Amino acid sequence: MNKHLYIKKDLPFEIYEINILEADEKDLLKISKEMGLALNLEEMLTIRNYFLQKHRNPTDIELQTIGQTWSEHCYHKTFKGLIILPDGREIDSLFKTFIAKATRELNMPWCISVFEDNAGIIHFEGDYGIAVKVETHNHPSAIEPFGGAATGIGGVIRDVLGVWADPIACMDVLGFGPLDYDFSKLPPGIKHPRYIFRGVVDGIGSYGNNMGIPTVNGAIYFDESYVGNVVVYCGCVGLLPISRYVKNARAGDHLVLAGGRTGRDGIHGVTFASLELTEKSEEVSRPAVQIANPIEEEKLKRAIMAARDLGLASSITDLGGGGLSSAVGETAYKFKCGASLKLDNVPLKYSNMAPWEIYISESQERMLLTVPESNLDKVIRIFMNENVEATSIGKLTSDSVLKINYKGFPVAELDIPFLFSPPKFRRTAKFIKLKLKEPFFPEPKDLTKDLLEILSSPNVASKESVVRTYDHEVKGNTVLKPFCGRNNGPSDAAVIKPLDDSWRGIVISCGINPSYGKISAYWMAASAIDEAIRNNAAAGGRRVALLDNFVWGNPEKPDRLGSLVRACAACYRFSKGFRAPFISGKDSLYNESPLGPVTPTLLITAIGVVPDVRKTVSMDLKEAGNLIYIVGQTYAELGGSEYYRIKGFLGKSVPKVRLKEARRNIRAITRAIDRGYVRACHDLSEGGLAVAAAEMALASGYGLEIWLRNVPVADDLRRNDYILFSESNSRFLVEVPVKYKEAFESTVRGAHHALIGKVRGDGSFIIYGLNRDPVIHAGIEELIDSWKKPL
Amino acid sequence: MRREEIRVCIVRVGGTNCDAETKRSFEDLGVKAFVYHFNEVSQGIDLLDYHILVFPGGFAYGDYVRAGVIFAKNVMARMGKKIIRFVDEGKPILGICNGFQMLVESGLLPGINGVSEHPEAALATNIPIGYRCKWVYLRHENNGKCVFTRLIPKGRVLRIPISHAEGRFLLPRDREKEILNKLLENDQIVLRYCSENGEYAEGRYPDNPNGSFHDIAGICNPEGTVFGLMPHPERAYYGWQLPDWTRIGKPPRYGDGKMIFESVVQYVMRKF
Numbered sequence A: 001m002n003k004h005l006y007i008k009k010d011l012p013f014e015i016y017e018i019n020i021l022e023a024d025e026k027d028l029l030k031i032s033k034e035m036g037l038a039l040n041l042e043e044m045l046t047i048r049n050y051f052l053q054k055h056r057n058p059t060d061i062e063l064q065t066i067g068q069t070w071s072e073h074c075y076h077k078t079f080k081g082l083i084i085l086p087d088g089r090e091i092d093s094l095f096k097t098f099i100a101k102a103t104r105e106l107n108m109p110w111c112i113s114v115f116e117d118n119a120g121i122i123h124f125e126g127d128y129g130i131a132v133k134v135e136t137h138n139h140p141s142a143i144e145p146f147g148g149a150a151t152g153i154g155g156v157i158r159d160v161l162g163v164w165a166d167p168i169a170c171m172d173v174l175g176f177g178p179l180d181y182d183f184s185k186l187p188p189g190i191k192h193p194r195y196i197f198r199g200v201v202d203g204i205g206s207y208g209n210n211m212g213i214p215t216v217n218g219a220i221y222f223d224e225s226y227v228g229n230v231v232v233y234c235g236c237v238g239l240l241p242i243s244r245y246v247k248n249a250r251a252g253d254h255l256v257l258a259g260g261r262t263g264r265d266g267i268h269g270v271t272f273a274s275l276e277l278t279e280k281s282e283e284v285s286r287p288a289v290q291i292a293n294p295i296e297e298e299k300l301k302r303a304i305m306a307a308r309d310l311g312l313a314s315s316i317t318d319l320g321g322g323g324l325s326s327a328v329g330e331t332a333y334k335f336k337c338g339a340s341l342k343l344d345n346v347p348l349k350y351s352n353m354a355p356w357e358i359y360i361s362e363s364q365e366r367m368l369l370t371v372p373e374s375n376l377d378k379v380i381r382i383f384m385n386e387n388v389e390a391t392s393i394g395k396l397t398s399d400s401v402l403k404i405n406y407k408g409f410p411v412a413e414l415d416i417p418f419l420f421s422p423p424k425f426r427r428t429a430k431f432i433k434l435k436l437k438e439p440f441f442p443e444p445k446d447l448t449k450d451l452l453e454i455l456s457s458p459n460v461a462s463k464e465s466v467v468r469t470y471d472h473e474v475k476g477n478t479v480l481k482p483f484c485g486r487n488n489g490p491s492d493a494a495v496i497k498p499l500d501d502s503w504r505g506i507v508i509s510c511g512i513n514p515s516y517g518k519i520s521a522y523w524m525a526a527s528a529i530d531e532a533i534r535n536n537a538a539a540g541g542r543r544v545a546l547l548d549n550f551v552w553g554n555p556e557k558p559d560r561l562g563s564l565v566r567a568c569a570a571c572y573r574f575s576k577g578f579r580a581p582f583i584s585g586k587d588s589l590y591n592e593s594p595l596g597p598v599t600p601t602l603l604i605t606a607i608g609v610v611p612d613v614r615k616t617v618s619m620d621l622k623e624a625g626n627l628i629y630i631v632g633q634t635y636a637e638l639g640g641s642e643y644y645r646i647k648g649f650l651g652k653s654v655p656k657v658r659l660k661e662a663r664r665n666i667r668a669i670t671r672a673i674d675r676g677y678v679r680a681c682h683d684l685s686e687g688g689l690a691v692a693a694a695e696m697a698l699a700s701g702y703g704l705e706i707w708l709r710n711v712p713v714a715d716d717l718r719r720n721d722y723i724l725f726s727e728s729n730s731r732f733l734v735e736v737p738v739k740y741k742e743a744f745e746s747t748v749r750g751a752h753h754a755l756i757g758k759v760r761g762d763g764s765f766i767i768y769g770l771n772r773d774p775v776i777h778a779g780i781e782e783l784i785d786s787w788k789k790p791l
Numbered sequence B: 001m002r003r004e005e006i007r008v009c010i011v012r013v014g015g016t017n018c019d020a021e022t023k024r025s026f027e028d029l030g031v032k033a034f035v036y037h038f039n040e041v042s043q044g045i046d047l048l049d050y051h052i053l054v055f056p057g058g059f060a061y062g063d064y065v066r067a068g069v070i071f072a073k074n075v076m077a078r079m080g081k082k083i084i085r086f087v088d089e090g091k092p093i094l095g096i097c098n099g100f101q102m103l104v105e106s107g108l109l110p111g112i113n114g115v116s117e118h119p120e121a122a123l124a125t126n127i128p129i130g131y132r133c134k135w136v137y138l139r140h141e142n143n144g145k146c147v148f149t150r151l152i153p154k155g156r157v158l159r160i161p162i163s164h165a166e167g168r169f170l171l172p173r174d175r176e177k178e179i180l181n182k183l184l185e186n187d188q189i190v191l192r193y194c195s196e197n198g199e200y201a202e203g204r205y206p207d208n209p210n211g212s213f214h215d216i217a218g219i220c221n222p223e224g225t226v227f228g229l230m231p232h233p234e235r236a237y238y239g240w241q242l243p244d245w246t247r248i249g250k251p252p253r254y255g256d257g258k259m260i261f262e263s264v265v266q267y268v269m270r271k272f
Helices: A025-034 A041-054 A060-069 A094-106 A138-143 A145-161 A193-211 A269-273 A281-288 A294-310 A323-334 A355-360 A373-385 A448-455 A521-539 A558-577 A642-646 A659-674 A688-700 A720-725 A738-747 A780-788 B019-028 B038-043 B069-088 B098-105 B173-185 B258-271
Strands: A006-008 A016-018 A082-084 A090-092 A111-113 A120-125 A128-136 A166-176 A215-222 A231-241 A254-259 A315-318 A338-342 A366-371 A389-397 A401-406 A409-415 A426-428 A478-480 A494-496 A505-511 A542-551 A582-588 A601-610 A627-631 A680-683 A703-707 A732-736 A753-760 A764-768 A774-779 B007-012 B032-037 B052-055 B093-096 B122-125 B132-140 B157-164 B166-170 B189-194 B216-220 B226-229
Touching: A016 A060, A025 A041, A060 A323, A060 A355, A060 A409, A090 A094, A094 A558, A094 A582, A120 A542, A120 A582, A128 A145, A128 A542, A128 A582, A128 A601, A138 A145, A138 A193, A138 A231, A145 A166, A145 A193, A145 A231, A145 A294, A145 A315, A166 A193, A166 A294, A166 A494, A166 A505, A166 A601, A193 A215, A193 A231, A193 A294, A215 A494, A215 A505, A231 A542, A231 A601, A254 A294, A254 A323, A254 A373, A294 A366, A294 A373, A315 A323, A323 A338, A323 A355, A323 A366, A323 A389, A323 A401, A355 A401, A355 A409, A366 A373, A366 A389, A373 A389, A426 A558, A448 A642, A448 A688, A448 A720, A448 A774, A448 A780, A505 A521, A521 A542, A521 A558, A521 A601, A521 A659, A521 A680, A521 A732, A542 A558, A558 A659, A627 A659, A627 A738, A642 A688, A642 A720, A659 A732, A659 A738, A680 A688, A688 A703, A688 A720, A688 A732, A688 A764, A688 A780, A720 A774, A732 A738, A738 A753, A764 A780, A774 A780, B007 B019, B007 B038, B019 B032, B019 B052, B019 B258, B032 B038, B038 B069, B052 B069, B052 B098, B052 B258, B069 B093, B069 B098, B093 B098, B098 B122, B098 B226, B132 B216, B157 B166, B166 B216, B189 B226
Parallel strands: A082 A426, A166 A215, A338 A401, A542 A582, A703 A764, B007 B032, B007 B052, B052 B093, B093 B226
Antiparallel strands: A006 A016, A082 A090, A111 A120, A120 A128, A128 A231, A166 A231, A254 A366, A254 A389, A315 A366, A338 A389, A401 A409, A478 A494, A494 A505, A505 A601, A542 A601, A627 A732, A627 A753, A680 A732, A703 A753, A764 A774, B122 B166, B132 B157, B132 B189, B189 B216, B216 B226
8 A cells, every 4th residue: 555645543453544635636536446435536525625624634434434425326326416418408316306206296195105215115004014125236246146146135135124124025137148148259257147147046046035035026138238237136025014114213322233243245345336347346346245144134034023013123224235334324314313333342253354344344134223222131132032143333422423433442533414415426418319220021921930939039938947946935925926827827927915814915016128228218118117017907906106226337428327317207207107106216327347338227116006816817818718808009119129139120119108098008907807807917018919928828728819900000000920029018918708798898998909819728829810811820839848948 | 622722832943934824824723823933942931831843944044054954953952852752742743844854854753763863864955956936736645644634535636835945855775665665554654746636756857846755745753743744835725825726716715735734733632
């Protein structure tokens, strides 16, 4: 280290004074880099000014604390910052302008806590609420797939514990590079997709299974841009009595650290996540990946639930990114307090850690509770009974100052308000006009081969070999499972029955359309929202709340920021239009590697309710002779479709969302399900009508015939292949018994719908084209083979 | 003894995670079920005040060694004598999944010559290898010895889900035949993996989901009072838990798992 900038203090442990008072701009940037702060010049200057006023230099622990708190990961600078558009207009906070605005304007009475806490909370039934959170863990998973993914699950479960909720279900959505990616094309430092895939899948399974939380919903998506930037979304749903949602800490309360011990694992995780990945990431950032111990978290969960039920603590939060530094800081800030810490009290995995390491370590399975003095012993005993360590590490104070002591010496003193007012970001956005073309090729006579090819494409094919390694049954409350039908077709949503004395269910679904993002970030976002909501509705869900999780490239690059702005604008419009408020979200930016940026990817998670789980509908066909209806209109929208992809095109005509139609279709489906007319329902997504019909058939083992001439289409659609493979949003396939024909038709009459086929008893799958000749003719076994073979 | 007087003790340690649904299944039958941390069972409460002892599913202590082994050693070291007395009184013990692994590791099962000092069988890594969560078919094989399946006719095919990575039932290879004959003679074989129609899986995947010897999914001790099984009956207790109830249109009231809980409750009612 440079003598001039770093001055070792004469204390009985390792601590440095950072000479920023004498540092010039070059030095400041050097300090930021060498200490792994990931702060820019403006931020470093702000810090220097602060310490100039204090007439002293900061210590390393102080500077690290600021670095953690101001990191993109913890503070979401991009979403809170100022964005200058090409026409000179300004957006003051993407978050406030789009995401939170929809929620505020919708003002749903069933939203209990949105965006404020570790997880969003909505009302469920009686005194019960549902807490939901979805996180990303991309950067760690790229370096160490097993640990990265496992701790992603562990972290999101703690978010749910952090609102006093009992975790009852997990979700995971994963994005990998093609598994057959050419080894010779991999740049140094990038791991092969197959290696990452194996590790991530095992990591997720190991954590969720070991903790006894069912993994009930998810998706796996393959894209070339994920080779360098693996995408790992981890979600968790929890249940809590709303009367036990206690957050009223005050000065004098103890800060109790509970759970695993603190070590050097997970140092600089958040600043690492706020940088692009490079060849050196493995070497430099390996310690940033934490080590997972699900059993510790299971015990921690038991103790937390016990403390909650006895009402002994005044607040709780998890230790995630930034470790103690952000948990303590945020707790103090939230309750308008200061904090006084004795860092020696933190139980360590090994001695000789520097104070700054203890304070920012992201070691897993730790929670921070605030506990009034009179309850301290009781709380600590509860943890002891579960064989979990819990220790008071200090107290909340009334002075808005963070004071840290170590071995009797003060090592940090920072004003909490300063810590939470980083300089506002100003960034410019640019909208790039892509030069895209709609392809033209002659219509194939026979489309059987195309259907089989799409069924076996990695994004459509069965994920059973992966999903079976996750326990989706533990807790015994999974009513609609990831698979349905004799042959394990893909369910649209999962349904959980969380309360023993109620039939009310939670419906969990998601939507993700990265390939549309290559054409339009706006319609990609709109489509993801539509897909998540229609998946929910197809199973019987309604009253949907949404979560947004952005995975984007470096926001300092104007074009990446431009597409982010567009996606956020769509979030506002369609959240509001569907009357489905956002309740929580998270962004992961800086997903760039030597291979380039990640394809802009937005995961929308939808949480609905179903009044009676016994009315839930699965997607497998139920009985020969039943009628097949389509609800929703089909447009010539093949841009980004699977069909174009197998033909080697991207195209331009990305699926749009027509709010009026979409709402009508979804309402019609919900009504028909409630009235008991629907035996099976499946949403149309990748691969369009052809794939949805094939999935319903192959799941059940029944055959199916479809008459394309009956399908309601927009005027310009005259090709069999386009009708079959268009991926227009807001559409459903519905199986209806003959006896409900009239009743069903009158129920859905407001929406585009048509009788387009029937269930066959003979196991053949036939699609009759516009001129009544078969354009697809296959046996169910063929469909199953194509669909199950790849993974 | 009346139903409501029956007390079930469900033991958990760090990593146990199927205790709540197991408790719920017993309570639905009108008996009293309690979940206790092993710390309480080994120090506070008296096991002999209870009539049924259950080791539920999960990953006790993380199963970082061999599944169930740490839990088994801990239990036998700290309260082995009490457990043996519990068994000697004819009180039933149930081990589900991780609990089955624990019963085998503790020597309580198969227990051909009483509780053995060393395990006499094993639940080894699945073949094909890997964790697997799925519904399987099981054929009831017991002639009436096992108190957990007395209400189930012999030959009846049950459907219950499994979820494990280590469930391959094995006997010492050199004495495989001999011990198997002993198990048959003692009527200790309770459940075997089979096809939907009830044909034995004969080791074939996927009907036999883990490569278990003789398709064994569950066994009891020679007295029929200690029962361990890899499948999870508490996840097949209610009809709405079935994987295909949507095909029927409306879920039936109960699933096949219920009969296991009901059998043992009726046994206790009659015996005590």
